[in-house]
Every structure is written in structure tokens, then in C-alpha cells.
């Protein structure tokens with residue numbers, strides 16, 4: 001049976017690449033996006049028809065997340081994989097402390113750290129009905145406290161560290177329901193967030209990661225926080 005996959009932040013960047021990759025593999029994709037009519041999704045819809053279900057999904061808005069879960073349940077009785085991919089940086093993230101606007105931190109925390117937990121809460125009934133479900137939280141090396149050397153990006157780094165903790169709590173809670181939860185650092189990718197100097201192509205990354213997620217679903221990788229090769233990453 002082909003997998004049923006929910007992806008947040010599927011309008012562009014890595015999220016859109018995940019949607020494309022899973023569709024190429026014949027999976028049914030629930031593409032959550034603030035603008036579910038985004039150009040990239042429209043193009044995929046024309047090519048893949050009913051295999052793609054665009055969902056209006058703002059991960060910072062509980063009502064939007066709950067409505068998306070309700071809308072998805074009209075198309076499927078279960079989900080196999082949830083990829084919490086939506087993520088942001090604040091405008092002042094790269095300024096040093098004296099110039100940074102710390103009020104920018106909360107919206108980033110809301111999207112990057114709380115958003116994925118909101119999504120899992122709302123979609124849990126569908127995930128529970130699948131066999132060996134997997135939740136992937138797209139984190140970052142910047143959320144690793146053990147390896148931290150930066151002096152700024154408080155909003156982003158702190159939100160990803162919090163996401164890592166959220167991952168561990170969900171991992172502990174859901175393991176008895178046969179649902180695995182992991183956090184992954186995808187690497188530095190050429191997207192709007194990563195910029196054009198980044199070392200990785202996001203579609204190639206999506207391809208490598210979807211293979212890794214299958215290995216994890218089959219129980220072959222026990223790490224909870226990992227890099228894009230499946231190696232355990234320091235918390």
C-alpha cells in the first residue's frame with residue numbers, strides 16, 4: 001500500500017520538494033500550506049491529480065490546524081508519515097544582541113517549536129489508525145546545544161532547541177502506540193531560507209531523507225535526533 005503523508009510548509013523549499021518526491025513515488029500527499037494555491041503546488045496538482053490534497057494549514061493557528069485535520073479525514077482514514085517542515089527565521093535574527101528585536105522571538109517559537117506539536121495533536125487520530133506511524137520534525141544543527149558556537153540567531157536556535165525537546169517528549173509518549181518521532185537536521189540547502197550559497201540541492205535532500213525515513217519506519221535506525229545520513233546528532 002502506498003503511504004499517506006502530511007507535509008507542513010509545502011508551498012516552497014524543502015516542503016515542496018518532499019511533496020514532489022513522495023508523489024513521484026506514488027504516495028498520497030497532504031500538502032499543508034498557508035497558501036494552498038501556491039504556484040508549485042498548483043503545478044503538482046495538475047500532474048498528480050487526486051494523489052495530491054492541498055490543505056490550508058498555518059501551523060501557528062490552532063483553528064487552521066484543526067480544520068486541516070478535519071479536511072484531511074474526508075480523504076483518508078489514516079496517515080503513515082507526518083513531516084513537520086514549516087519553519088521561519090525572524091527579520092532581525094542575524095543582528096547582534098544590541099540590535100536584535102527580541103519580540104521577534106515569540107512568533108518564531110510559535111511556528112518552529114509549538115507548530116509541530118499542534119499538528120501532531122490535531123492529526124494524531126489519523127496517525128494512530130496507520131501502521132507504524134512516523135513523525136519527522138525538521139530541526140537543525142542550530143538547535144543543538146552541545147555543538148553551539150553561534151553568537152546570535154536567538155529566535156531560530158532557541159526555537160529549534162525547543163523543537164528537539166518537543167520531539168523527545170512526543171517520542172516518549174507515542175512509542176507505546178507504535179508511532180516513532182524523530183528530529184532531523186536536513187543540511188544546508190539552496191532554498192529561500194538557506195540562500196543560494198548553500199551546499200545542497202533541496203530535491204536531492206528530500207530524496208535522501210525519504211529513504212532514511214523508510215529505514216527509520218522499518219526500525220533500522222534508533223537515533224531520535226539525527227543528521228541527513230541517519231547519524232545521531234548531539235542534542
Ligand SMILES: NC(=O)c1ccc[n+]([C@@H]2O[C@H](COP(=O)([O-])OP(=O)(O)OC[C@H]3O[C@@H](n4cnc5c(N)ncnc54)[C@H](OP(=O)(O)O)[C@@H]3O)[C@@H](O)[C@H]2O)c1
Pocket residue numbers: 008009010011012013014015032033034035057058059060084085086087088111138139140141185186187188189190191192193194195198
Ligand atoms: N534551508 C536550510 O539550509 C535549512 C537548514 C536547516 C534546517 N532547515 C529547516 O528546514 C525546513 C524547511 O526550510 P526551507 O529551507 O525549505 O525554508 P523556506 O524555503 O523558507 O520555506 C519555508 C516554508 O515554511 C512555510 N511556513 C512558514 N511559516 C508557516 C506557518 N505559520 N504555517 C505553515 N507554513 C509556514 C513557508 O510557507 P509560505 O510560503 O506561506 O511562507 C514555506 O513553505 C525549516 O524547518 C527550516 O528551519 C533549513
